[in-house]
Amino acid sequence: MPSTVHKYAACIVRKSSSSLFILCCILLISIGWTIVNLFKTRHESGAEQSVVDYIAVNLKVKIKAGDSMTTARSVQITLSNTGHKDILFGKWRIYFYSLTPSTTSKTAGFEVGWVNGGLYFLSPIKNEFQGISAGGSLDLIFREWKSSAKIDHFPNWFVASNTYGISSPRIIESTKDESLSFVSSFENSFQWKRHEFDTYNPYTPGERYEMNKAFQDATLKGEFNVIPTPFSVKIVPNKKIVFDDNWVVVEQASINKEHVPASRILAMKLGLTEVLQPATNRGYIMFESDKTFNKEQYEIKVEAKTTAIIITSSNGKGAFYGIQTLISMLDSSNIIPECIIKDHPRFPYRGLMIDVSRNFHNKETIKKLIDLMSLYKMNKLHMHLTDDEGWRIEIPSIPELTKYGSRRCNYFEKDKCLNPSLGSGPYSSGFYTVSDFREILRYAKERYVEVIPEIDVPGHALSAIKAMQYREQDLQRLKTAEKLPSYILSDDVSGISSVQGWMENSINPCLNATYRFIETILSDLQVIYQGIQKLDRIHFGGDEVPTGVWEKSKTCQSLFHGNSLDHSTIKKMFVFTVADIAHKHGLQISMWEDGVYKKTQGPYDVKEFKQEEVYVNAWSNMWEAQTGGRAIEFADSGYKVILSMATHLYFDHPYEPDPEERGLYWATRYIDTYKVFGFMPMNIYANAEFDSLGNKINLNDLCRGPCPNTKAPDNFVGMEACIWSETIRNETQLFEMTFPRLLAFAERVWHEAEWEKLKAPEEGDNTKRRDFKRFVDIIGKNELSRLEKAGVQYRIPPPGLTFTESNRVAKINNFYSGHKVMMSFGNDSKWRSVGKEIQIPEGVSDIHVYAVSPVLNRKSRIVSLDISNGADSMYTYFSCTCTFLILSLYVIVNS
Structure with a gap:
């Protein structure tokens, strides 16, 4: 008879066998269930992918703006099924981008949803979406969506599954066209007018004929064709030299070492030989030094008797600008009159701002832009490197900024990135590696262009905020959070969006991590610049921070001990703290005007900054908004002002008041080359001719009396043309929007015209028109062909x-x-x-x-x-x- 121990052991064996059997059954069932679900998922994935692919290929999108009094504030989107299968309800969505959203939430069986920024989607509603039959179509009406130009719509709509990871998104083929051919033409004023008081209409062929005629003058001699116009030119009549390839460049390295780079560039550009001494039987170009000249001043003497050209300056920068003038002269003719040219710039700051965040532009495009800037004697390249839509510069200490913040991908993918933006389609990426950016810096330095980086904070910072959230997730997953610093930049629960429709896009000034982040960015940037250009100045943006975005922050409430939270107080704390960090790094700072301005009170006290100079870009000058005089306020308050007026110097705006033209039009309906040429930086209110709807401005009404002028004109230190890139996705579009307007800008920022000084308005206008005829003649005869030979696709006006x-x-x-x-x-x-x-x-x-x-x-x-x-x-x-x-x-x- 078995013992109790034996009975217990036998029971254990029986139970173990039973448990093993149960475990095996569970395992087999699990494997079977996994296999079934795997096949099911693959089947569903394949099925959903086939639907997505079908829609992408066969759905034709057509957009038409409302064309009557009752439909003027609506848009009709027609979806046509050009394939052989019906498009039925399913787990798919159509994504599109818009900067002018509609109030419509449902239409034709679709839910109209919003992701972030300007990204929207159409999602079919079960039991309401009736499908689109093969060969059939469906009209969707969007109310309160005012579209006044083709560019209000974006290309590269895409279709994707609304189930995570189930299929890959596809661009809808009919929307791929950058010319926006899927947007119907705007044929009447109900479509292109933004408002009942809008006076603008597209130019008729006849109107354009008369405008072209008004700026042509057959009597122009074109004796001296250089842009920008030199300060002083004295020509000796009837004495000329003939330039040919027998000329030489005299290298005087032992005497003028600073001039060597300029002499070598000149020899290379003109295909000439460099020699140590001038020869009596050959024409020569020689550099001389005069230490009484300022850094950008130069003089050119053309001597017919000695067949010589002498370029005098105090350093390499002045010599470089001298050779640019000489090259311009020789590009237009090989016969040059004997003359003396004395020249220096009007402003020390002659800038161009390029936004590479919204749509990325690679280093080769930037280098080409630097070449063109230097050709026309511009010296500051302000790179807007960060914004909600992308972080575009590698920061080695925080690699996640570009790993995640430079990439866009479909919202319903299990990936860490930003949502698609601005017609990029479901995917896009791009950033400058440290090597790329250092290459840009070297290229710019050789051409005397200073590169000013902008890190836009505290607003316009979604790319940084999201990247740092993803970084924190990675650290937690890898269990390294305690070893590495945290850069969580926001605890936004405000529910407040920016003016561009972005949620959670503002860095919180009450978080310690914010300033740790800024410190790290500055340290890395200084290392990137080291040995090439000295990083003297950082631009911190500061613009368009949504009011009230921090008031619900528990961190801010704790920091201010329960006292009433004031948005402007928190922002001001941020600005001065960041400025102090910059000062510790030996950096001057720049900001957009609203970054250092409090409504009803004016600019922050400039004396509170530790920097010697604080630069401000004055931009927000929509005249009817009563902000046109802010540049004067800042100058009189002791700031150094960079005029970046949106009504005249924002090159993302159209050339004409025409719905076919590329460009945003929120500040003004158009900015043509004449408008840029005619900008008067030292007489701000003289530029206030028309409001944004084209209505004539009465200056007495605008200023409520005589318009003021600055009491501190020396604080106007320069001008900056701005190329925001919401609607600019490639190099061709970039150069079409920039040129030839940038030539007019270069003319005005380097040269003060005589008509700017005339007191009588009519006399000034007539003189300005004559001067513009001369300018247009030079552009047409010389500069446009130079641009095309350099591969620049400038805008060509219609006849x-x-x-x-x-x-x-x-x-x-x-x-x-x-x-x-x-x-x-x-x-x-x-x-x-x-x-x-x-x-x-x-x-x-x-x-x-x-x-x-x-x-x-x-x-x-x-x-x-x-x-x-x-x-x-x-x-x-x-x-x-x-x-x-x-x-x-x-x-x-x-x-």
């Missing part, structure tokens, strides 16, 4: 065009000389080159023309003119009259 019914003659002109015009008739696809006039055959009902550039044969927009039955002018008059009457009625009804 002007008129038609006389009595003799059936069309007249054509261009804004710039050197461009030819191509014409076609009616539906004829044949294009022919035409001169200034052409006889139009009988039976032709409409004419189409475009301009062509002289070097790269690039094309302008096509301009069309209806000449059917001679009724064009009467039709135009009738339609405009009707539109005016309808708009007037609309105003009366809504008053």
Whole structure:
């Protein structure tokens, strides 16, 4: 008889066998369940991916702005199924980007949802979405979505599953076009006018013809063709030299070591030999030194008797600007008059700001931009490296900033990145490695351009905030959080969005990690600059911080001990703390104007900063908003002011008041080259001609009396043209928006024109127009071909065009000389080159023309003119009259 121990042991064996059996069953069931789910997931993934792929290929998107009084503030989106299968309800969404959101939350069976910033989606609603049959279409109406230009819409819509990781997103093929061909043309004023009081209309071909004609002058001699215009030019009549490739450059390294880089650049640019001594039988270029000259001053003497050109300066920078003038002279003609040119810049700060955060531009594009800046004697490149949409510079101590903050990906993927933005499609990335940025710095230094980095804080900081959240997750997962510093930058629970629609985009000034973060960034930047350029100045942004964003912060409440939290007090604390950190690193600071300004009180006391100089970019000058005089306020308060006026110097705005033109238009409807050329930096209110709707401004009403001028003109230290990149996604678009406007900017920031000093407005305007004719002549004859030879795709204005019914003659002109015009008739696809006039055959009902550039044969927009039955002018008059009457009625009804 077995013992109790044996019975217990046998029981254990039986129980163990039973447990083992149960465990095996559970394991088999688990494996089976996993296999079934794996196949199910793969099946679902494959099924959902096939739906996503089908929609991407076969869904045609068409957008049309409202075209009547009742629909003017709406947009219709038509989704057409061009394939052979129905598009049914499913786990998919269509994503698109918009800077002008609608109030519509549901339409045609779709939920209209919002992610962040300007990213929206259309999600089919179960039992409401009826599907889009093969060959069928669906119209979606978005209320309170005012679209006044094609550029209000973005390319690269994409479709994706709304289940995490189930399929890959795809760009909808019909929206890939950068020309936005899926957006219908804007054909009447209800579509392009932003407001019932908006006076702007697109130029007609006839209006453009008259404008082109007004700025052409056949009497211009073009004897001295240099941009920017030198301070003083004295020409000796009837004495000239002929320049050829037998000339030499005299190298005087032992005497003028600072001039060696300039002499070598000149020899390379002109293909000349460098020699140690001038030869009696050859023309020569030589550099001389005069220590009484300031750093950017130079003099050029052209001597016919000795066949010599002498460039005098105090250092390499002045010599460099001298050779740029000489190269410009020789590019236009190899015959140069005997002359003495004395030149120096109007302002020490001649800047260009480029936004590489919204849409990234690689180092090669930046280097090309630096080349062009130096060609026109500009010396400051302000790089907007960070914003909500991307962090674009590698910071070795915090690699997550670019690992996560420079990448965009689909919102429903299990990846750490930012959401897609600004028509980038589901994926995009880009940043400068330390090596890339140092290469940019070296390139800039050789061309006497200082690179000023901008780290935009505390607002516009979503990319940094998200990257640091992801970093913290990584540290927690790897259990290294205690070993490495935390950079959590926000505890935002405010529910307040920025003006661009971004949530949680403001760094919290009450967190210690904020200042640890700033300290690390500055330390790494100084190391990046080391040995190339000295980092003297950092731009901290400071603009557009959403009011009230910190008041609910528990950290801020704790810091202020329960006292009433004031947004401006917290922001001011941040600004001065960051400035102190910068000062500790030996850095001067720059800010956008609203970063150091309190409404109703004015600029912060500049004496509270430890820096010797605080630079401010004065930008927010929409005249009707009563902010145009802030530049004067800052100058009179002791700040150094950089004029960056949005109404004249924001090159992200269109060239014309036309819905076909690229560019945002919130500050002004357009900024053409003449407007930039005519900007008067030392007479701020003289630039206030029209408000943003085109209505004439009464200066007495605007200023409530005589308009003030600054009491501290020396504090106006320069100007900066700004290229924000929301609508600029590639190099072609970048250069089209920058040139030729940047030439007008370079002219104004280097050279003070005589007409700026004239007191009588009419006299000043007439003199300005004559000066602009001279400028346009030089641009057309010389500079545009130089730009194209450098691979720069500048904007080509469309031609002007008129038609006389009595003799059936069309007249054509261009804004710039050197461009030819191509014409076609009616539906004829044949294009022919035409001169200034052409006889139009009988039976032709409409004419189409475009301009062509002289070097790269690039094309302008096509301009069309209806000449059917001679009724064009009467039709135009009738339609405009009707539109005016309808708009007037609309105003009366809504008053």
